[in-house]
Amino acid sequence: MTRAPLSRDEFIEWLRREGASRYHDHHRYHALMHDGKLTRLQLQQWVLNRYYYQTRIPIKDAIILSKSEDPAFRRMWIRRIRDHDGDEAGEAGLELWLRLAEGVGLDREEVASCRSVLPGVRFACDAYVTLVRDRSLVEAVASSMTEFFAPDLMSKRVLAWEKHYPWVSKDMLEYFRSRVPRARRDSLEAMEFVVGHATTYELQERCVAALIEKTRILWHLLDCAYAAYIEPGWGPDGPRV
Amino acid sequence: MTRAPLSRDEFIEWLRREGASRYHDHHRYHALMHDGKLTRLQLQQWVLNRYYYQTRIPIKDAIILSKSEDPAFRRMWIRRIRDHDGDEAGEAGLELWLRLAEGVGLDREEVASCRSVLPGVRFACDAYVTLVRDRSLVEAVASSMTEFFAPDLMSKRVLAWEKHYPWVSKDMLEYFRSRVPRARRDSLEAMEFVVGHATTYELQERCVAALIEKTRILWHLLDCAYAAYIEPGWGPDGPRV
Numbered sequence: 001m002t003r004a005p006l007s008r009d010e011f012i013e014w015l016r017r018e019g020a021s022r023y024h025d026h027h028r029y030h031a032l033m034h035d036g037k038l039t040r041l042q043l044q045q046w047v048l049n050r051y052y053y054q055t056r057i058p059i060k061d062a063i064i065l066s067k068s069e070d071p072a073f074r075r076m077w078i079r080r081i082r083d084h085d086g087d088e089a090g091e092a093g094l095e096l097w098l099r100l101a102e103g104v105g106l107d108r109e110e111v112a113s114c115r116s117v118l119p120g121v122r123f124a125c126d127a128y129v130t131l132v133r134d135r136s137l138v139e140a141v142a143s144s145m146t147e148f149f150a151p152d153l154m155s156k157r158v159l160a161w162e163k164h165y166p167w168v169s170k171d172m173l174e175y176f177r178s179r180v181p182r183a184r185r186d187s188l189e190a191m192e193f194v195v196g197h198a199t200t201y202e203l204q205e206r207c208v209a210a211l212i213e214k215t216r217i218l219w220h221l222l223d224c225a226y227a228a229y230i231e232p233g234w235g236p237d238g239p240r241v
Numbered sequence: 242m243t244r245a246p247l248s249r250d251e252f253i254e255w256l257r258r259e260g261a262s263r264y265h266d267h268h269r270y271h272a273l274m275h276d277g278k279l280t281r282l283q284l285q286q287w288v289l290n291r292y293y294y295q296t297r298i299p300i301k302d303a304i305i306l307s308k309s310e311d312p313a314f315r316r317m318w319i320r321r322i323r324d325h326d327g328d329e330a331g332e333a334g335l336e337l338w339l340r341l342a343e344g345v346g347l348d349r350e351e352v353a354s355c356r357s358v359l360p361g362v363r364f365a366c367d368a369y370v371t372l373v374r375d376r377s378l379v380e381a382v383a384s385s386m387t388e389f390f391a392p393d394l395m396s397k398r399v400l401a402w403e404k405h406y407p408w409v410s411k412d413m414l415e416y417f418r419s420r421v422p423r424a425r426r427d428s429l430e431a432m433e434f435v436v437g438h439a440t441t442y443e444l445q446e447r448c449v450a451a452l453i454e455k456t457r458i459l460w461h462l463l464d465c466a467y468a469a470y471i472e473p474g475w476g477p478d479g480p481r482v
Contacts, residue, residue: 055310058306058312058315059307059309059310060307062303062304062306062307062315063303063304063307065299065300065303065306065307065322066300066301066303066304066306066307068300069296069300071299071325071326071327071330071335072330074299074303074322074326075326075327075328075329075330078319078322078323078326081306081315081319082319084312085312085315085316085319086312086316087316088316089312089313089316094312095312
């Protein structure tokens with residue numbers, strides 16, 4: 001027997017609930033970061049490793065673009081790629097992240113090369129590209145909806161960094177500031193698309209599953225950084241004894 | 242024993258030679274078109290079937306985008322998608338092609354639906370997307386280099402249509418006019434990339450093979466239209482007896 005699709009409100013509530021409870025804002029690495037308890041090296045390594053995630057964004061967004069038959073959808077989605085790559089060199093998301101890397105005292109070329117990224121971080125970020133490639137368009141879009149929870153985290157991060165890591169110039173936090181309105185806009189667009197296109201219960205389930213998988217990817221990135229730079233031996237199920 | 246790579250000039254000459262001799266400008270369908278010998282239906286069906294090819298362009302370009310790790314390359318290539326989709330609705334390549342379809346007396350929605358596209362045209366156009374997906378970035382870019390030969394064909398086409406098919410309003414030929422400078426620019430960019438990245442003889446060979454495959458795709462599109470609308474029974478090896 002086929003289960004009837006959830007109503008718009010029920011479906012949104014389900015996505016929000018699963019997303020919010022699993023979002024990496026409450027990962028220990030972030031808790032330490034926002035409490036001002038990361039050392040310079042720990043902050044640097046977070047920036048360095050997370051850069052690899054940033055580099056996957058325009059790639060996965062181009063895959064999403066290639067999955068759509070609708071020029072109107074593509075016109076909307078292409079902006080995400082331009083937000084990260086820029087229309088000219090030296091602007092936009094990837095460049096702002098490299099400036100952040102310089103701001104925390106890293107070598108720009110070292111970060112840009114991605115050669116020191118932790119293996120597990122690479123696996124998780126590559127898994128995001130694979131997820132987007134292998135699943136349907138609506139699932140791929142659903143996986144982007146972690147952005148729904150990003151604005152609060154970004155705003156909190158800017159305040160925390162200004163307070164606790166005064167050695168990082170405030171100008172360097174521009175990436176986080178610029179993401180607040182963009183993440184809000186992007187996640188609402190994604191939600192409208194997902195709600196409009198997940199027209200069966202089975203599709204709604206798949207979208208929730210894609211979002212959950214994405215939260216695991218983001219979470220795992222921090223697990224790897226935690227295990228390597230804060231408490232070696234700590235894993236997803238708590239400290240190993 | 243590994244063969245040394247060809248020099249830049251030799252490689253470009255090889256690409257040009259293979260591309261020029263196989264380019265669909267000298268296909269019989271085009272010869273009839275440019276001599277003013279197509280009926281209204283034959284012209285219409287060319288426009289309708291070719292539209293499916295047009296719809297594959299932003300999709301294959303998004304795949305190419307997703308294959309590149311270089312923001313500078315992506316900044317260059319993304320323009321191709323914007324050239325076809327536009328930044329706003331009702332502008333750019335796909336829209337101009339639909340206007341051309343209306344200009345030759347077709348129903349816009351019928352063309353946009355792609356439901357009457359010949360099966361072989363669909364196979365060939367889908368094969369282009371598959372080629373771009375399955376091969377390396379440099380081969381995918383090489384396959385786009387048929388555009389090198391497009392400006393002459395487009396210019397010739399505009400003159401021929403104005404002369405022989407006066408019932409098509411001149412305004413409707415804007416797509417072809419707009420493609421002349423863009424195809425020139427795009428093909429030169431592609432050539433620079435291919436020449437710079439096909440650094441071994443084996444890669445050069447693969448790039449030539451990708452370009453040849455692309456010429457076969459374009460050629461087959463016209464074969465299908467010819468077989469269906471001009472001389473049923475005619476195939477790639479000449480009339481069947």
